[in-house]
Amino acid sequence: MTENKQGMTDQVVLRVEDLHKAYGENQVLRGVSLSIRRGETKVVIGPSGTGKSTLLRCINQLTVPDSGRVWLGEIEATSREADINRIRAQIGFVFQSFNLFTHLNALENVRIGPMKVRGMSKEEATKLAMEELDRVGLGDKAEAYPAELSGGQQQRVSIARALAMSPLLILFDEPTSALDPELIGEVLSVMIALAREGMTMLVVSHEMGFARSVADEIIFMEHGVIVEQGPPAQLFSASKEPRTREFLHKITELYGDQG
Amino acid sequence: MEFFKFAGSILPRLIEAAGTTLELTACAITLGFIVGIFLALGRVYGNRPIRAVTSVYVQFFRGTPLLAQLLLIYYGLPPYLAMVGLKITPFVAAVFGLGLNSAAYQAEYFRGAIQSIESGQMMAARSIGLSKVKAIRHVILPQALRIVIPSWSNELIYSIKYSSLAYFLSLTELTFAGKKIALHTARTFDTYVIVALIYLVIVLVVSRLLLMLENRVRVPGLGGNAEHR
DSSP states (O other): OGGGSTTOOSOEEEEEEEEEEEETTEEEEEEEEEEEETTOEEEEEOOTTSSHHHHHHHHTTSSOOSEEEEEETTEETTSTTSOHHHHHHTEEEEOTTOOOOTTSOHHHHHHHHHHHTSOOOHHHHHHHHHHHHHHTTOGGGTTOOGGGSOHHHHHHHHHHHHHTTOOSEEEEESTTTTSOHHHHHHHHHHHHHHHHHTOOEEEEOOOHHHHHHHOSEEEEEETTEEEEEEOHHHHHHHOSOHHHHHHHHHHHHHHOTTO | OHHHHHHHHHHHHHHHHHHHHHHHHHHHHHHHHHHHHHHHHHHHHOOHHHHHHHHHHHHHHHHSOHHHHHHIIIIISHHHHHHTTOOOOHHHHHHHHHHHHHHHHHHHHHHHHHHHSOHHHHHHHHHTTOOHHHHIIIIIHHHHHHHHHHHHHHHHHHHHHHGGGGGGGTOOOHHHHHHHHHHHHSOHHHHHHHHHHHHHHHHHHHHHHHHHHHHHTOBTTBSOOGGGO
């Protein structure tokens, strides 16, 4: 898969070093390290309550980690001197519950970042937003408010919102978990297209079909640590850890092979 | 018929005074709106000292009688204001009294509206790189202000009626004008009926305008269904 991607370089976009996060007594992250190179897609799987979402939130500092470091390219996001708004502007985030701005229509949802964060003019931002909406197949829904869109459409708008910021990478936090089964496909195809276009993506998801077709690596997390990681083929056929095999078996049974 | 003739004769003076009532209410509600927004933001997003100060403000102005607050400002403050060379007119005193009091109530309505917005909205705003201030301005407040319109309408209607307390500061607003006419003509009942009807007309017109505003800024999926009311 990787050789099909354009713009592949060895440049490391994101590096996470030994992240720890606890909520009271509950140790959610117990030393997680990973890195993603430009153009790579990595999929994080694991039982619920394992810290997958917390990991994503710690990366763009929506949750502040207790210790550990996060580097975006050459810039340390966890440094005290870091301009966190500038860093977040370069990291797309797609939420499980979409979180589109309720009072704005689809176009305005996509346009607000370029206008208010990147300082684009309204005309420029509108043009860009329309392109991004077309890219997720929703050019005809520009005027629709979130409440008038299906879950799948809302999630595609939220992907367009992330894309409009020209991010260095996009974090996906269980992007299809809140969707009715018949709406999952449209979101996954947008994500697959993005991965193939060379977008750098870190995806928390149990959609194994997606993972198999575009992931460069699957990361299996449990109890706040990475148990095992490797290319999908390796993990599915020759996993070293019994826990990984057990989980993969369960999840394929539950979600089916194609996700 | 005689009543209408009487009404016609006193109406010009009452309408002029009603103008003062509207002016006073407009200034007070605007002052209350601005102060109220900041109080609400302080109560929701402020650090501990700011939350404490804003909370004490709200408790004080909601916990003491409006009339006492008006009297305090108009009769109690002037000696201190004189020290710094300031004078206070009945109108200004009434605007501050009504406005600062209204701010406490408006702050509570705004706070409720802000807190009713899902936390995901703020998170999404921060995730695209908006600062907290920009997120509040472009995402939180536009939603909160739409949600708050129905309860805020109540506050405006109360303010119109409570502006009659400016009577105690000898401001010739609608109620005080009625009082003067009643004394003068000795037609107390008729005069106050007319005064009451003028308040009623004002309140009905204002309610209608607010409903139109609510429908105009309405967005699917946010707030109630104004058009069904």
